[in-house]
Amino acid sequence: MTLTKTGQDLHLMKIAFREFYFNYGNKVEEPSKIQNREFGLMSLDGVMKRHLKFSSLGGLFASLILETPSDVFASNALYDFPVLPISEKGWRGADLIFDIDLKDLDLKCRQSHSFRTCLSCSSSYLSGSDESCPKCSSNSFAESILPCDKCIKGLKNEVAKLHSFLTSDIGISSEKIITYFSGNNGFHIHVLDESFNDLNSQARADLAGYIMGIGILAEVIGAWKDTRSDFRVRFPLGGLDYGWRKRISDRLGISITSQKKLSNMIKELGGLEQFRKRVAEITKEMGVRIDSQVTTDVHRVFRMPGTLNGKSGLTKILCADLNSFDPFDESCQISSREVSVKIMLPKMKLRLKGQRFNLTEGVVHVPMFVGVYLISKGLAHAMDSNP
Amino acid sequence: MNIRLGTADLAKYPFLNEAAEYMHQTYFNLDDLNLPELGHIVERASNRLRSEIEHGRPDYTLERHEVEILTFLVGILIIKAINSDNLTKKHCLFEALRAEKFLVRDLKAQGELSTKRLLLFKIFKELLKMDVLPSLKYQLMFEVKVADYLKRSHLFHEQEWKLINRLVHDGRVFLDPDETVRLIRAEVANLLLERIRQMNPSHIPSTIREQAHILKASIPVASSKLDNSPLAFPPCISHALDEMTAGENLPHSARVMLATYMLAIGKNIEEIVSLFKNAPDYDERVSRYQVEHLAGERGSHVRYLVPSCAKLRNDGLCFATSQCDGLINPVQFGRAVKFNRGETNVSQR
Numbered sequence: 001m002t003l004t005k006t007g008q009d010l011h012l013m014k015i016a017f018r019e020f021y022f023n024y025g026n027k028v029e030e031p032s033k034i035q036n037r038e039f040g041l042m043s044l045d046g047v048m049k050r051h052l053k054f055s056s057l058g059g060l061f062a063s064l065i066l067e068t069p070s071d072v073f074a075s076n077a078l079y080d081f082p083v084l085p086i087s088e089k090g091w092r093g094a095d096l097i098f099d100i101d102l103k104d105l106d107l108k109c110r111q112s113h114s115f116r117t118c119l120s121c122s123s124s125y126l127s128g129s130d131e132s133c134p135k136c137s138s139n140s141f142a143e144s145i146l147p148c149d150k151c152i153k154g155l156k157n158e159v160a161k162l163h164s165f166l167t168s169d170i171g172i173s174s175e176k177i178i179t180y181f182s183g184n185n186g187f188h189i190h191v192l193d194e195s196f197n198d199l200n201s202q203a204r205a206d207l208a209g210y211i212m213g214i215g216i217l218a219e220v221i222g223a224w225k226d227t228r229s230d231f232r233v234r235f236p237l238g239g240l241d242y243g244w245r246k247r248i249s250d251r252l253g254i255s256i257t258s259q260k261k262l263s264n265m266i267k268e269l270g271g272l273e274q275f276r277k278r279v280a281e282i283t284k285e286m287g288v289r290i291d292s293q294v295t296t297d298v299h300r301v302f303r304m305p306g307t308l309n310g311k312s313g314l315t316k317i318l319c320a321d322l323n324s325f326d327p328f329d330e331s332c333q334i335s336s337r338e339v340s341v342k343i344m345l346p347k348m349k350l351r352l353k354g355q356r357f358n359l360t361e362g363v364v365h366v367p368m369f370v371g372v373y374l375i376s377k378g379l380a381h382a383m384d385s386n387p
Numbered sequence: 388m389n390i391r392l393g394t395a396d397l398a399k400y401p402f403l404n405e406a407a408e409y410m411h412q413t414y415f416n417l418d419d420l421n422l423p424e425l426g427h428i429v430e431r432a433s434n435r436l437r438s439e440i441e442h443g444r445p446d447y448t449l450e451r452h453e454v455e456i457l458t459f460l461v462g463i464l465i466i467k468a469i470n471s472d473n474l475t476k477k478h479c480l481f482e483a484l485r486a487e488k489f490l491v492r493d494l495k496a497q498g499e500l501s502t503k504r505l506l507l508f509k510i511f512k513e514l515l516k517m518d519v520l521p522s523l524k525y526q527l528m529f530e531v532k533v534a535d536y537l538k539r540s541h542l543f544h545e546q547e548w549k550l551i552n553r554l555v556h557d558g559r560v561f562l563d564p565d566e567t568v569r570l571i572r573a574e575v576a577n578l579l580l581e582r583i584r585q586m587n588p589s590h591i592p593s594t595i596r597e598q599a600h601i602l603k604a605s606i607p608v609a610s611s612k613l614d615n616s617p618l619a620f621p622p623c624i625s626h627a628l629d630e631m632t633a634g635e636n637l638p639h640s641a642r643v644m645l646a647t648y649m650l651a652i653g654k655n656i657e658e659i660v661s662l663f664k665n666a667p668d669y670d671e672r673v674s675r676y677q678v679e680h681l682a683g684e685r686g687s688h689v690r691y692l693v694p695s696c697a698k699l700r701n702d703g704l705c706f707a708t709s710q711c712d713g714l715i716n717p718v719q720f721g722r723a724v725k726f727n728r729g730e731t732n733v734s735q736r
Contacts (some may be wrong), residue, residue, distance in 0.1 A: 170533050171558015195534040202541035202703065207533075210550040220552050237563055238525055242556035283551075 012382040021064040028306035038082040040073035040301040070310030073301035093197035099294035101186035116141040117378035124344040144377040183309025183316040208295045213287025231272040313372035334369040341371045341380040398452035399489035401459035420592045432461035433598045443670035445481035468599035473634035477667035483576035494564035530559040544702040621720035622706040
């Protein structure tokens with residue numbers, strides 16, 4: 001469910017976003033073969049315009065200033081005719097992109113900073129504390145997350161795991177893997193290796209399954225079904241030297257010389273079926289929590305690097321060094337001048353652009369980047385006097 | 388690379404560019420096929436096609452290269468003269484199966500590595516634009532780039548073809564000779580199909596036309612769909628039936644789905660076997676045995692159930708529409724349709 005913004009909210013966001021594009025519009029990254037990409041612009045009131053074409057970044061820049069969209073997207077696909085309906089565009093391949101999003105990580109801390117905003121009375125409350133709105137008992141709400149440092153650490157771990165799979169298993173060189181902070185709750189990993197561009201959805205689903213650790217057979221680790229004795233051990237021709245076979249065998253502490261050990265392990269676990277479950281648990285744990293729908297979609301429009309994310313007011317930004325990257329600092333590029341907003345939560349803590357904010361319910365004066373962040377998340381509303 | 392294959396290889400792989408060059412160098416003329424000296428070639432090609440039509444089996448006999456290259460060419464000319472899309476697809480699949488068998492044997496042979504490399508180059512690189520190299524680490528294994536593997540493996544529904552069930556390292560997938568060749572079977576068949584479709588001979592010699600006429604009369608009448616209204620079939624079954632009618636080579640899992648579904652809705656063995664008549668590898672004896680096995684009349688005497696929607700989704704055989712909402716097995720589809728129709732009638736009343 002989308003968040004309801006007031007006219008003043010939209011007015012403040014428009015001023016902030018236009019100012020950003022005026023100052024930083026030249027930092028929007030030009031996609032390769034721009035004339036073959038489909039563009040999409042989402043207006044601040046939530047209307048999406050797709051099937052647009054820009055032959056140069058200059059044309060896009062003009063639209064950003066004039067229309068001031070909340071979100072700017074470009075297709076991962078290349079088309080002969082980007083402005084035509086999907087079936088007539090003439091698909092010519094698509095960049096391989098991975099999305100790692102907080103919603104897929106099941107982190108324990110999430111509950112403590114997930115919020116619901118009541119769509120009836122606009123009050124906000126901690127998600128999970130009440131099923132319905134504590135003020136008006138309505139059950140219609142929008143949810144938002146204010147990611148914490150633990151969330152970012154969790155996301156970075158997944159990005160590092162993905163990087164390892166892509167380089168050591170899939171053979172993509174590091175310089176062809178570009179990591180961006182999405183501007184809200186995740187990271188986008190773009191692969192610049194064109195040999196993957198003509199893979200269709202099913203082939204990409206197979207690749208996504210590999211990275212997520214889905215669908216492994218116990219046979220590839222050496223455990224085969226046997227009608228007489230439940231199972232038998234026979235290691236595969238290529239051994240257990242690489243990829244998933246190595247990951248799992250290392251975790252289980254087996255090698256191709258330890259046939260007896262594997263056999264005993266399967267017996268101790270209670271048979272082949274239990275061993276299969278154990279292997280599936282390991283692959284689930286060691287696999288990367290990517291959003292497979294994003295990877296398999298070959299007609300998707302993706303947020304453009306260097307543009308603002310309408311769900312947070314933060315920028316989708318290149319992450320040159322994953323370890324030192326601080327999204328709450330580096331991607332916060334909206335103006336610092338003061339605005340007044342009405343906070344809808346009893347209390348909250350926030351860290352943005354190197355500053356810490358302890359905020360309580362009611363009208364407060366905060367830097368514009370804080371105001372826009374909270375309005376985008378549905379946790380505050382702009383006041384009349386802005387700006 | 389300008390190294391040439393030996394004539395023995397051209398006999399096994401007559402679809403290679405070098406085989407066409409060989410024909411060009413012999414100043415062969417299409418009308419030469421009317422000469423009595425080449426009668427045995429025309430007869431051989433005709434017999435090969437007859438075996439494909441009647442028994443659903445490729446011919447694996449191997450003669451010297453002059454005979455094989457000409458048999459291949461004559462076979463294509465007869466197919467062109469018969470002008471049946473189903474038969475053309477069937478023939479291409481069998482030519483691919485034939486080449487597959489020889490290629491597996493060649494790749495498994497303990498011979499010179501350079502010979503294998505040349506064969507891999509000529510078939511995989513020149514013909515299919517795909518790099519395949521003998522593995523230096525594992526004897527009798529071959530390395531394929533991950534992207535090349537994924538482009539082809541998604542056509543297979545069996546779980547062992549999923550990338551996760553392969554040995555993968557540094558951008559390479561390691562395959563044994565059987566797997567390496569299996570990966571390109573459909574591609575070789577499609578390549579041949581494309582060539583035959585684009586082939587535009589100036590004329591067809593009279594001996595070829597005669598053979599085409601005789602063979603055409605022996606082609607079984609293409610089966611149509613069952614009498615049931617197609618609307619009553621779930622989309623997965625309709626899709627498989629459409630593919631089968633078009634002469635496509637359905638995977639084993641799709642055939643099991645089709646047969647078990649038809650058994651579940653009460654079709655008899657005869658009706659179900661006839662459904663598979665258009666399959667490129669149709670052999671009535673084999674089809675009957677398999678359907679009877681699924682019906683529980685042979686082997687373990689266990690009647691097989693229709694695979695669940697979840698299994699079909701996993702196998703890439705599901706083509707769900709909104710009418711499938713809430714179903715867990717395709718057999719429920721007919722009932723749901725009837726129920727909905729009943730509801731409509733009630734409300735109309």
